[in-house]
Amino acid sequence: MATSTETRFSLDGVGRVSLAVAFLAIQVLAFVAAYTAGRPTWYAFFMIGSTAVTAYVIRGDSFVVAAATMGSILMVALGLPLFMFVARQQPAIVVEKALNPDVHRMLYLGIYGPLLAAIVSLLFGVPLAHLFSEGFAGQQLVESLVDLPLVVPHSVAGIIILFGFGSGGAFPNVSVLGSMIGMVLAMTFVSAPYAVNATREAFESIDDRLEYASRIHGANRWDTFRRVTAPLAIRGMVTGGVLAWARAVSEFGAVAVVAYSVSFFYPPAGGEVTAQHAPVFVYGTYLQGGLAESGAVAFILLGVSALIFLIIRYLTSDSTTTGGIV
Amino acid sequence: MSLHADVSATFTADGAESFHVDAEIEVERGESLVILGPSGSGKTLLLETVAGFHPHDGPVTLDGRTVSDTPPEERDFGFVFQDYALFPHMTVRENVEFGSRYHDDTRDGDELLAELGVAGLVDRYPPTLSGGEQQRVALARALTIRPEVILLDEPLAALDVPTRQALRDDLADVLADATAVYVTHNRTTARALADRIVIMNDGQVVQSGTPEEIFQRPESPMVARFTGSNVIDLEDAPSIRSTLDGPSDDVVAIRPEAVEFDGDDGDVRATVERVVREDATNRVTFIVDDTTVDAFADRAPTVGDEVWLTFPENEIHVCRQTATATP
Numbered sequence: 001m002a003t004s005t006e007t008r009f010s011l012d013g014v015g016r017v018s019l020a021v022a023f024l025a026i027q028v029l030a031f032v033a034a035y036t037a038g039r040p041t042w043y044a045f046f047m048i049g050s051t052a053v054t055a056y057v058i059r060g061d062s063f064v065v066a067a068a069t070m071g072s073i074l075m076v077a078l079g080l081p082l083f084m085f086v087a088r089q090q091p092a093i094v095v096e097k098a099l100n101p102d103v104h105r106m107l108y109l110g111i112y113g114p115l116l117a118a119i120v121s122l123l124f125g126v127p128l129a130h131l132f133s134e135g136f137a138g139q140q141l142v143e144s145l146v147d148l149p150l151v152v153p154h155s156v157a158g159i160i161i162l163f164g165f166g167s168g169g170a171f172p173n174v175s176v177l178g179s180m181i182g183m184v185l186a187m188t189f190v191s192a193p194y195a196v197n198a199t200r201e202a203f204e205s206i207d208d209r210l211e212y213a214s215r216i217h218g219a220n221r222w223d224t225f226r227r228v229t230a231p232l233a234i235r236g237m238v239t240g241g242v243l244a245w246a247r248a249v250s251e252f253g254a255v256a257v258v259a260y261s262v263s264f265f266y267p268p269a270g271g272e273v274t275a276q277h278a279p280v281f282v283y284g285t286y287l288q289g290g291l292a293e294s295g296a297v298a299f300i301l302l303g304v305s306a307l308i309f310l311i312i313r314y315l316t317s318d319s320t321t322t323g324g325i326v
Numbered sequence: 327m328s329l330h331a332d333v334s335a336t337f338t339a340d341g342a343e344s345f346h347v348d349a350e351i352e353v354e355r356g357e358s359l360v361i362l363g364p365s366g367s368g369k370t371l372l373l374e375t376v377a378g379f380h381p382h383d384g385p386v387t388l389d390g391r392t393v394s395d396t397p398p399e400e401r402d403f404g405f406v407f408q409d410y411a412l413f414p415h416m417t418v419r420e421n422v423e424f425g426s427r428y429h430d431d432t433r434d435g436d437e438l439l440a441e442l443g444v445a446g447l448v449d450r451y452p453p454t455l456s457g458g459e460q461q462r463v464a465l466a467r468a469l470t471i472r473p474e475v476i477l478l479d480e481p482l483a484a485l486d487v488p489t490r491q492a493l494r495d496d497l498a499d500v501l502a503d504a505t506a507v508y509v510t511h512n513r514t515t516a517r518a519l520a521d522r523i524v525i526m527n528d529g530q531v532v533q534s535g536t537p538e539e540i541f542q543r544p545e546s547p548m549v550a551r552f553t554g555s556n557v558i559d560l561e562d563a564p565s566i567r568s569t570l571d572g573p574s575d576d577v578v579a580i581r582p583e584a585v586e587f588d589g590d591d592g593d594v595r596a597t598v599e600r601v602v603r604e605d606a607t608n609r610v611t612f613i614v615d616d617t618t619v620d621a622f623a624d625r626a627p628t629v630g631d632e633v634w635l636t637f638p639e640n641e642i643h644v645c646r647q648t649a650t651a652t653p
Binding site: 214216 | 377401409467
């Protein structure tokens with residue numbers, strides 16, 4: 001599918017990156033112009049039209065032009081609200097929220113809690129993913145259980161967790177309701193499938209013969225995993241961890257049911273503080289302060305999340321993980 | 327170090343019928359045994375089973391010591407894979423020295439790489455190497471640990487012809503004194519490297535012997551065809567049958583190079599059907615009665631020409647007697 005056999009516009013002369021940057025710059029300029037003119041709808045039509053024209057200029061293939069045009073309609077649905085969201089922020093409120101200690105705690109908890117959930121998901125998910133990649137009797141049943149949170153409404157997931165681990169649950173001495181443990185558990189419940197599945201795909205993509213080669217030349221199973229399997233699957237593990245982290249950051253339903261507010265150690269305060277997970281905090285701000293205030297908080301959260309995502313992507317890119325070799 | 331294996335294993339894959347391997351091989355110290363067979367005959371699975379990669383029934387013994395229940399890392403084998411199986415995240419040197427930490431008596435990796443003509447690659451990563459270079463590195467990795475037996479799974483199959491020929495010469499030197507089991511579907515390679523050959527088909531050994539025995543006296547039409555002989559059902563070739571004293575309606579084999587083609591003189595009338603140039607000679611396909619026969623000729627005849635062939639009786643080998651083949 002990635003093979004290109006015909007181009008009307010030489011990409012070699014301009015470069016794919018330059019072309020993408022130019023296209024993006026034109027889109028931003030067009031949006032700014034349309035927004036300034038008070039006609040953001042015009043931008044929606046411009047985006048669809050400019051995509052079709054670009055596809056025609058580059059490929060001149062009616063199939064590609066049709067696919068790009070249809071795809072751009074979805075991009076309008078996804079991208080236009082984001083553009084509008086950024087453009088409609090009121091800087092004064094954003095600055096005010098950015099200086100608010102409650103928002104700082106929310107951001108800390110919103111990164112720290114999901115990080116714990118991602119670590120737990122990987123710690124126990126990687127061995128399970130390895131078993132999945134090798135196959136075992138009854139595997140489909142276990143796989144279904146792992147994937148269950150993907151189809152269960154997350155408020156229902158929260159209820160299930162309370163039944164399993166809350167008052168009268170399997171571990172009476174462990175308090176999950178309104179606790180950090182409960183919040184991490186709720187996040188892990190919904191994010192573990194992402195960690196397991198991404199890691200499993202990475203394990204499955206490794207040729208069995210590499211592990212055979214390791215074994216026959218003297219490494220036992222532990223050493224083979226440490227020296228061959230894990231290094232080759234590391235990108236899949238990191239991807240799984242990032243997906244699990246991102247899913248936990250965005251989790252609302254299960255966390256709202258299990259741990260609406262939690263107490264945790266907050267280093268800047270030097271002690272325990274109480275705060276809400278970011279989506280719960282944004283929702284609370286929306287109910288109390290309206291769209292403008294919740295939008296400013298959401299804007300800050302979006303910026304921080306995007307920044308962390310980009311840093312992780314950079315750290316796990318081809319060139320930084322393997323010297324561009326693998 | 328001698329190796330004896332009499333193993334049985336069943337393999338299943340999604341969407342495919344299960345495949346059963348049940349075979350016995352024996353290799354004496356310093357001997358190169360070649361397992362030769364068509365694709366899908368189970369020779370790679372047999373080799374992997376002997377190496378300990380798959381659960382199996384039956385014994386695998388090294389100098390009488392049973393290693394059937396021993397994990398691969400304790401069997402003292404080296405293994406060279408068809409697709410090299412070099413660790414892509416390690417440099418060439420790290421690949422070659424991978425097994426050194428697990429073995430006391432090892433060879434110097436740099437020295438081995440130099441012997442194999444790839445000394446300059448030590449700091450390169452496998453994906454940046456050519457197929458021939460990767461296979462030399464894989465060979466060095468297997469030899470570094472001084473294995474008792476070296477197992478090779480079609481190590482030349484993925485290489486272009488000139489590289490294959492060069493590496494085959496190097497392999498012949500390496501295997502000269504080693505105890506080795508070499509899997510291939512290429513009869514030229516088998517003939518060049520083997521002290522003894524085992525022919526496999528459908529998961530089982532169908533014939534074993536010296537290269538001479540396998541190529542000159544195939545015990546079945548399948549072995550005869552696979553080793554390049556003409557397989558002739560004498561019922562379809564009365565002209566040939568009439569020149570023979572012995573068999574009447576058997577299936578016989580004769581190597582193409584044994585069929586004498588002299589244009590105007592011979593015992594059997596034939597028509598030239600096809601001429602294919604092969605390096606320094608021509609492979610000529612003749613129609614004889616209701617069958618075809620291949621022979622080699624330095625001078626290419628014209629397609630459609632009527633010629634005479636001779637089938638020396640001492641070169642004809644009965645590979646299936648009709649009486650025993652028919653239930």
